[in-house]
Amino acid sequence: MTLSKEKHITFECETGNYHTFCPISCVSWLYQKIEDSFFLVIGTKTCGYFLQNAMGVMIFAEPRYAMAELEEGDISAQLNDYEELKRLCLQIKRDRQPGVIFWIGTCTTEIIKMDLEGIAPKLECDINIPIIVARANGLDYAFTQGEDTVLAAMAHRCPDVARETLNQELPRLVIFGSLPESVVNQLTYELNKQNIKVAGWLPSTRYSELPVIQKDDYVIGINPFLSRTATTLMRKRKTKLISAPFPIGPDGTRAWIEKICNVFNVEPRGLEARENETWKNLEEYRSLIKGKSVFFMGDNLLEISLARFLIRCGMIVYEIGIPYMDKRYQGAELKLLEKTCSEMQVKVPKIIEKPDNYNQIDRIKDLRPDLVITGMAHANPLEARGINTKWSVEFTFAQIHGFTNAKDILELITRPIRRNKKLENIGNHLYSTQD
Amino acid sequence: MKLAYWMYAGPAHIGTLRIASSFKNVHAIMHAPLGDDYFNVMRSMLERDRNFTPVTASIVDRHVLARGSQEKVINNITRKDKEEKPDLVILTPTCTSSILQEDLHNFVNRASIEALADVILADVNHYRVNELQASDRTLEQIVAFYINKAKKLNCLNVEKTLKPSVNIIGILSLGFHNQHDLVDLKRLFNDLDIEINQIIPDNASVDALKDLPKAWFNFVPYREAGLLTAKFLYNELDMPYVDKTPMGLTNIRQTVQDIQNILNKLKCSRNYENYLETQAKYVSQAAWFSRSIDCQNLTGKTAIVFGDATHAAAMTQILSKEMGVEVLWSGTYCTHDADWFNSQVENLCSKILITDDHNIVGDMIAKTEPNAIFGTQMERHIGKRLNIPCGVISSPVHIQNFPLSYKPFLGYEGTNQIADLIYNSFTLGMEDHLLDLFGGHDTTDILNNTLSSDNNITWSKEAMKELAKIPGFVRGKVKRNTEKFALRKQYSCISLEIMYEAKENINN
Numbered sequence: 001m002t003l004s005k006e007k008h009i010t011f012e013c014e015t016g017n018y019h020t021f022c023p024i025s026c027v028s029w030l031y032q033k034i035e036d037s038f039f040l041v042i043g044t045k046t047c048g049y050f051l052q053n054a055m056g057v058m059i060f061a062e063p064r065y066a067m068a069e070l071e072e073g074d075i076s077a078q079l080n081d082y083e084e085l086k087r088l089c090l091q092i093k094r095d096r097q098p099g100v101i102f103w104i105g106t107c108t109t110e111i112i113k114m115d116l117e118g119i120a121p122k123l124e125c126d127i128n129i130p131i132i133v134a135r136a137n138g139l140d141y142a143f144t145q146g147e148d149t150v151l152a153a154m155a156h157r158c159p160d161v162a163r164e165t166l167n168q169e170l171p172r173l174v175i176f177g178s179l180p181e182s183v184v185n186q187l188t189y190e191l192n193k194q195n196i197k198v199a200g201w202l203p204s205t206r207y208s209e210l211p212v213i214q215k216d217d218y219v220i221g222i223n224p225f226l227s228r229t230a231t232t233l234m235r236k237r238k239t240k241l242i243s244a245p246f247p248i249g250p251d252g253t254r255a256w257i258e259k260i261c262n263v264f265n266v267e268p269r270g271l272e273a274r275e276n277e278t279w280k281n282l283e284e285y286r287s288l289i290k291g292k293s294v295f296f297m298g299d300n301l302l303e304i305s306l307a308r309f310l311i312r313c314g315m316i317v318y319e320i321g322i323p324y325m326d327k328r329y330q331g332a333e334l335k336l337l338e339k340t341c342s343e344m345q346v347k348v349p350k351i352i353e354k355p356d357n358y359n360q361i362d363r364i365k366d367l368r369p370d371l372v373i374t375g376m377a378h379a380n381p382l383e384a385r386g387i388n389t390k391w392s393v394e395f396t397f398a399q400i401h402g403f404t405n406a407k408d409i410l411e412l413i414t415r416p417i418r419r420n421k422k423l424e425n426i427g428n429h430l431y432s433t434q435d
Numbered sequence: 436m437k438l439a440y441w442m443y444a445g446p447a448h449i450g451t452l453r454i455a456s457s458f459k460n461v462h463a464i465m466h467a468p469l470g471d472d473y474f475n476v477m478r479s480m481l482e483r484d485r486n487f488t489p490v491t492a493s494i495v496d497r498h499v500l501a502r503g504s505q506e507k508v509i510n511n512i513t514r515k516d517k518e519e520k521p522d523l524v525i526l527t528p529t530c531t532s533s534i535l536q537e538d539l540h541n542f543v544n545r546a547s548i549e550a551l552a553d554v555i556l557a558d559v560n561h562y563r564v565n566e567l568q569a570s571d572r573t574l575e576q577i578v579a580f581y582i583n584k585a586k587k588l589n590c591l592n593v594e595k596t597l598k599p600s601v602n603i604i605g606i607l608s609l610g611f612h613n614q615h616d617l618v619d620l621k622r623l624f625n626d627l628d629i630e631i632n633q634i635i636p637d638n639a640s641v642d643a644l645k646d647l648p649k650a651w652f653n654f655v656p657y658r659e660a661g662l663l664t665a666k667f668l669y670n671e672l673d674m675p676y677v678d679k680t681p682m683g684l685t686n687i688r689q690t691v692q693d694i695q696n697i698l699n700k701l702k703c704s705r706n707y708e709n710y711l712e713t714q715a716k717y718v719s720q721a722a723w724f725s726r727s728i729d730c731q732n733l734t735g736k737t738a739i740v741f742g743d744a745t746h747a748a749a750m751t752q753i754l755s756k757e758m759g760v761e762v763l764w765s766g767t768y769c770t771h772d773a774d775w776f777n778s779q780v781e782n783l784c785s786k787i788l789i790t791d792d793h794n795i796v797g798d799m800i801a802k803t804e805p806n807a808i809f810g811t812q813m814e815r816h817i818g819k820r821l822n823i824p825c826g827v828i829s830s831p832v833h834i835q836n837f838p839l840s841y842k843p844f845l846g847y848e849g850t851n852q853i854a855d856l857i858y859n860s861f862t863l864g865m866e867d868h869l870l871d872l873f874g875g876h877d878t879t880d881i882l883n884n885t886l887s888s889d890n891n892i893t894w895s896k897e898a899m900k901e902l903a904k905i906p907g908f909v910r911g912k913v914k915r916n917t918e919k920f921a922l923r924k925q926y927s928c929i930s931l932e933i934m935y936e937a938k939e940n941i942n943n
């Protein structure tokens with residue numbers, strides 16, 4: 001990127017002392033998405049405790065995940081990693097009969113340099129179940145980036161059938177990113193309307209249905225945190241990445257579809273009307289937040305897209321905190337952010353990479369924004385100081401993609417505002433302590 | 436390696452953080468990778484804490500892995516020292532950081548030269564102790580640190596108070612009903628005419644720890660945290676301690692008698708016999724309740740008990756000695772405290788289960804088919820699956836275990852609350868049984884004239900499948916709204932696409 005393009009957006013990097021979920025949390029939504037999978041997290045009690053508490057009631061529903069809890073003998077290499085993993089995986093095979101086992105490497109396996117990638121192919125032959133290794137650890141990644149490491153590992157496993165034998169025309173389109181089935185269907189419909197056929201999704205609902213990926217296929221991401229997957233698809237699978245804003249909010253969705261149409265040489269039909277219609281349906285929510293200010297503390301990498309959408313809704317964004325900023329993969333999204341700001345005539349917000357929560361709370365106390373989007377560690381303390389908050393984690397679990405779900409984003413965003421309005425009678429003023 | 440789906444007790448650092456965050460003005464700095472500060476979420480969510488949890492992480496990332504933490508930990512300590520001005524900073528290793536084998540002691544020594552706060556390193560082995568043992572150990576470590584410091588500075592306050600007084604040791608953040616228990620303990624000591632010298636670590640100041648010896652004796656209500664501290668104070672300063680848990684009438688009586696004996700030995704003659712009588716007769720309704728005709732129904736009913744050592748042992752005693760319920764088996768996940776647990780319940784149930792594997796607990800419940808379960812959140816869910824009612828009596832905790840209303844488990848009010856809990860668990864079980872006998876709730880179909888029953892709209896197979904995915908309690912509403920929308924638009928068959936279209940156009 002040249003300097004002249006960057007002059008509107010300012011990037012800063014703080015200390016990285018911020019709160020977020022450990023990337024192994026991706027297990028919780030990926031085991032539900034990939035129905036024949038089993039996730040084995042190879043780590044310590046700390047990892048187990050986090051998953052157990054973060055997944056809440058899900059844990060009681062016999063999830064298809066477990067911890068391979070490392071004991072002192074594993075750490076000091078008195079036990080043989082291969083034998084230990086074989087024992088556990090055979091037990092999983094017997095009890096659950098999964099179609100694929102994912103090994104999630106953690107901080108501890110990194111530090112003791114357990115050779116998961118080396119052991120997996122050998123064990124895979126021995127027990128006859130595919131084993132995929134993803135290093136979703138807190139040393140390198142934050143929260144949603146966990147999914148990125150898993151999908152990047154899966155990208156290697158997508159079948160490659162020579163184009164001639166399939167007798168297909170060029171080019172095909174494969175979409176990557178894990179979404180609930182209904183959202184997958186919705187986005188597929190939107191593209192079908194433009195006469196664009198989706199050849200496959202990574203991931204699919206079953207491991208056995210992973211899409212064929214061929215050289216020169218087009219790929220496009222649906223989430224901003226999938227840079228490794230994108231890189232893997234380009235470099236290892238020789239596909240072409242379509243760089244577009246992400247289909248979050250009607251503006252993002254339209255831009256996403258338009259970009260695909262553009263690449264496939266299709267004249268988009270009825271998109272503008274579709275976008276306007278969606279905006280019209282959002283009128284009531286938009287009137288609630290117009291002119292209000294919002295502060296993203298940053299913990300899940302959806303921040304840029306959400307901020308861009310909220311600015312289009314008429315909000316003022318004070319700060320966009322984000323764990324990690326891939327300016328190349330998010331390039332189109334950043335450009336749309338800039339364009340949106342200039343069209344809405346607001347200042348482009350500062351993007352703070354690796355934020356420092358302590359400093360941010362200082363800034364929040366000064367700025368007193370109307371809404372802070374933050375993790376659960378800070379939500380209650382901020383509410384107690386009279387500041388409206390929305391838990392950021394909900395955006396990763398809610399359905400927020402496509403035209404259809406734009407309303408759900410605003411439903412989430414406006415909830416604290418609508419709720420606290422109703423509570424005025426019992427004295428919101430009680431909770432405006434400043435310290 | 437161990438295949439594990441669930442654990443009853445958390446990792447060691449959680450115990451340390453629970454102690455640190457219970458004290459006033461103590462800050463914990465975790466030497467941990469990104470994401471290990473989940474403790475803050477639990478404090479903020481479960482306890483609904485209005486303040487920021489005084490725990491930050493000194494992040495271990497790739498750079499630290501490559502070059503060591505170097506100045507990072509020290510800088511983080513001194514930075515926190517300036518920002519928050521804590522009295523004490525506890526550097527807390529995690530299981531990740533402990534295998535890095537960095538010389539954290541050295542960091543602590545260097546940081547304490549610069550910082551105004553005291554700085555110590557939590558001394559727990561992550562691969563050998565769990566959350567509970569670590570909390571016990573950390574509390575002892577902090578108390579020992581300040582007692583020794585006071586000794587050195589010659590400001591240890593060893594002169595006893597004029598009136599008999601006590602330190603209550605082991606009230607912790609994220610403890611099972613600890614805040615409610617504390618209210619009842621205060622009331623108990625007030626009734627016994629004993630002053631409370633200090634309560635630790637709950638909301639205590641570390642600077643005041645030098646006054647701990649002023650108390651005549653120490654009191655440890657829960658076995659899981661505080662015993663080591665009480666033993667330390669006994670060995671160092673000859674302070675006697677009571678480690679009975681006043682949960683249930685029998686245990687309260689024993690606790691009070693133990694206290695009486697200690698006071699008598701310290702030449703303060705007290706006789707609490709009348710007090711015990713009156714309380715049991717009038718303040719606690721539990722004794723009368725067990726005698727009342729309604730509770731006859733509990734005779735011969737069976738139950739199982741599982742939880743931490745303190746609560747499971749006391750609950751077993753209450754059920755079998757005070758309510759006449761047959762306890763089929765009783766167990767604890769505090770495997771490190773098995774001997775004590777055995778000694779407490781061996782004559783009260785036919786089998787004792789010591790395990791931290793929830794599968795074994797689940798199998799045992801299924802095999803023994805009790806009428807009711809008294810256990811943790813895990814047993815509650817096992818009960819759900821097996822259709823057996825469950826009362827939650829112990830950690831691991833859940834947001835439901837932080838009720839807003841006053842629900843102690845200890846003291847006389849505790850006996851009332853427990854009696855309700857036991858009775859309600861069984862009654863529900865009885866109701867279920869009766870319903871079964873008479874064929875369930877009224878099963879006559881309600882003839883409803885909703886939109887669905889008299890229109891000609893059909894649903895495509897995919898749309899039907901999608902509808903089925905919507906949670907039950909809103910499915911009817913979504914179905915009706917979608918059909919209304921389809922009627923208005925004059926669609927005769929609802930496809931997936933129309934469903935989505937409807938979703939966009941209908942404002943709830």
